[in-house]
Amino acid sequence: MLFDTPPRTVARVCVDSPLPHLDRLFDYLVPEETADRVRPGCRVKVRFAGRLLSGFVIELATDTRYEGRLHPIEKLVSPEPVLSEPVAKLAREIADRYAGNLSDVLRLAVPPRQARIEQEEPPGRAGPIVEPPAAGWRRYAHGERFLTALSARRHPRVVWQALPGEDWRTRLAEAAAATAAGGRGALLIVPDQRDLEALDAALTRVLGPDRHVCLSAAMGPAKRYRAFLAARRGTVRVVAGTRAAVFAPVADLGLVVLWDDGDDSHAEPHAPYPHAREVLLTRAKLGDCAAVIAGWTRSTQAELLVESGWATAVTAERETVRRASPRVVPVGDDADLAADPDSGAARLPTPAWRAAQKALRDGNPVLVQSPRRGYLPAVSCADCRRRAQCAQCSGPLGLPSSGATPACRWCGRPAADHRCAGCGGRRLRANVIGAARTAEELGRAFAGVPVHTSGGDRILGEVAAGPAIVVATPGAEPVAVGGYGAVLLLDTWALLSRADLRAEEEALRRWFAAAALARPAADGGSVVVVADGGLPTVQALLRWDPAWFAARELGTRNELRFPPLVRMVALTGRPASVAELMALTELPTGTDVLGPIPVDAETERLLLRTTRRDGMRLAAELHRASAARSLKKPGDVVRVQVDPRELW
CATH class of the missing domain: 3.40.1440.60 (PriA, 3(prime) DNA-binding domain)
Structure with missing residues (x-):
């Protein structure tokens, strides 16, 4: 009409x-x-x-x-x-x-x-990708079949435990190439820029030039956006990146990969605080694609995927593991102290000293993992052992270098005239020894041997073959050409004694990351861990069996109703605000309310615990209640974190 x-x-x-x-x-x-x-x-x-x-x-x-x-x-x-x-x-x-x-x-x-x-004029699409050889994956049970399934456009879901010394970046590049050869896209996520650069080189070797892009926040706005558009427009099928790339618009996504899912870098610090692992697993579910959770160890979350049947474990046979592993020596139990009474007070016990000497004598580098950065990050009174504190803000005092003036680690004020508040003493002693002081001590002990440090804003990428000592903080260990002759894991108490639910799991993850860089035992490689050999974490390292520890840890958490067997939600805000949000929330039946506990003078934290089945319902209720509050008080926000990384 x-x-x-x-x-x-x-x-x-x-x-x-x-x-x-x-x-x-x-x-x-x-x-x-x-x-x-x-x-x-x-x-x-x-x-x-x-x-x-x-x-x-x-x-x-x-x-x-x-x-x-x-x-x-x-x-x-x-x-x-x-x-x-x-x-x-x-x-x-x-x-x-x-x-x-x-x-x-x-x-x-x-x-x-x-x-x-x-x-800009978009680049043309590169030619087809040739399916890679599967020789590297044949060392693992189900490894070759895994690659075959990817190239056949199927969607296997696996938890892969890499062998020590494995070139894991090349293995992941081969998985991406098999997926792309089958006509689908792949997305590979690693913890940091250093890993991304190495993965970038591996992808170029396996796929050929201009067949993949990298995405990370460190690339700069223009370069990142150019790579993003290449993926969105379908110019490339393979994308590698850090946490910033988990939502990359890969066309016809056929594979998602996450390396080292226990690394804190995978947890997003901005609202709504998603974890890269959960984003990728959700993509695998929604997109019906393959998924790989990989690492030197196995997290409890990855173990839950295996035990639930969602994923298949891809591991090597025990004999293959033994041939690839270094010899692991624990130092710190009663028998060690009886044999060498002075080793209890020594930072570098006799077995560690001998392992380092042998490696250097054989012409191989030595890796020393020191959990603390700096020189002397914490000091105390040499007379009464009271922790040294800043007179201005009560923060802890530390020593930035040899001969330097003590300074506050909070406000930065120097404390040249420090006097102990307890006894009035002026002398200071070390509470915690950092990587810089460790390197200084080792330089004096092994005169004439080059000593390198790696950590903080100065991380080494690779160490040449030959006698050298590398002191690194966890996560900053450089790869050595040919492998390290000895790896020394010092100050293990600093990792094991953290007030964190994941302390033991995290300690084992960091130890394995360093120990995996050692040469096999048949080639003289050894790992000395300064800890009691009876500890479950040390036992897992001795056996080179992180899956055993993950299963044990998951069983313990199941009995105690700890994550990942349950959903935890943290509510942080002013006490009145948290109470208002709770009053508006209809909690699922059986939800535990834990706390609140004070965070600082103005805020508190409340924990909610429910079953995994009711996790989505609890999240929906909290979002609905937050919406109702924001209508009345838009500026008064209660932070809601589902599955927070730190629970205490």
Whole structure:
């Protein structure tokens, strides 16, 4: 009819707002002049409550349920559809899993726009990828079949425990190549930039040049956005990156990989605080693709995947493990003290000294893992042993270098005239010895041997073959050409005595990461761990069997109702605010309320514990309650963290 209303296009937009009560899609009219360019996934500006806000078009429709007058889209920022439909669905799932807002997840998923990069001529697609050889994977049970399944477009899900000395970056590159040879995409996530650079080189060797891109926050805005667009446009099929790449828009995703899932770097520090492992496992579920959780050890979360039947363990036979492993020597039990009474007070016991001497004599480098950075990070009174504190802020005093003036580690004030508040003494002694002091001591003990340090903002990538001593903090151990002749694990108490649910698991992860760099026992490689050989963590290192420890730890946590067998949620805020949120929340039946405990003078922390089955329901309830509070008190926020990394 002549007077029929012409059809109109409605865009459903996710508005960029941190307020929980605005966590939904809002309908806007698409202006006629931009109707042919507005597409799902593009960036727009919309008018909301009198302000101009950014947003993403999630979908287009011809009708709306909104009964009022629709506002038009104010501005089409770019017609580039940077948000793909699979990533939008993933973002919604992750937001619900972590009791967060969709807009917060999209802020993590899509990097800021670089207009100049969008105008660049896109590179042509590279040719087909040849399926890689499977020789490296044949050392593992199910390894060759795993690669075959990837190239056949199937979706195996595995937990892979790498052998000591394994070139794990090349193995992961081969898995990505097998996936790409089958016509699907792959996404590989590693903890830090150093690992990413090494993985980048391995992917170039296996895939060939220009067949993959790297994504990380350290790349710089332009380079990162260029790599992001290459993945979004389907120019490349393989993406490698750090935590910032977990939402990378890989076309036809067939494989997700996470190396060392226990590393703290995989935990996102911004709301809603998702963990890279959970994001990738959710992608595997939604996209029906293969998944690999890999590392030198096995986390309790990975063990739960194996025990539940969700994933298959890919490990080597025991005989293969024995041939590849170094000899592990514990030092610290009663028999060691009886044989060498002075070793109890020595930082470098006799067996460790001898192992280092032998390795250097054989022309091999020695790795020393020291858990603390700095020189003397903590000192105390030499007379009464009271911890030395700053006179201004009561912070701990430390010594930054030999001959330096003691200084506060909190406010940085020097304390040249420090006097003990307890006895008045002026002399100081070391409480904790850092990596710099360790390197200094070893340099004096092994005169003429080069001593290198790795840690903090100066991390070594590789150490040449030949006699040398490398003192590294956990996670900063460089690879040695040919492997280390000896690895010394010092001050183990510093890792084992942490007030953390994951202290033993984390200690074992860090020990294995260093020990895996040693030469096999047949080639003279040895690991000396300064700890009691009866400890479960040391037993796992002795047997080179982290799966045994993970199963044992998971069983203990099951009895105590600890994660990952349950869902934990931490609520942090002002006491009155936390109480208001709890009053608005309908907790699932059986949910435990633990606390609250004070965090500082103004805030407290409350823990909620429920079953894994009720985890999503609890997250939904907390998000609903947060939305109700934000309507009344938009500035008074209670931080909600699902499965926080630190529980005490």
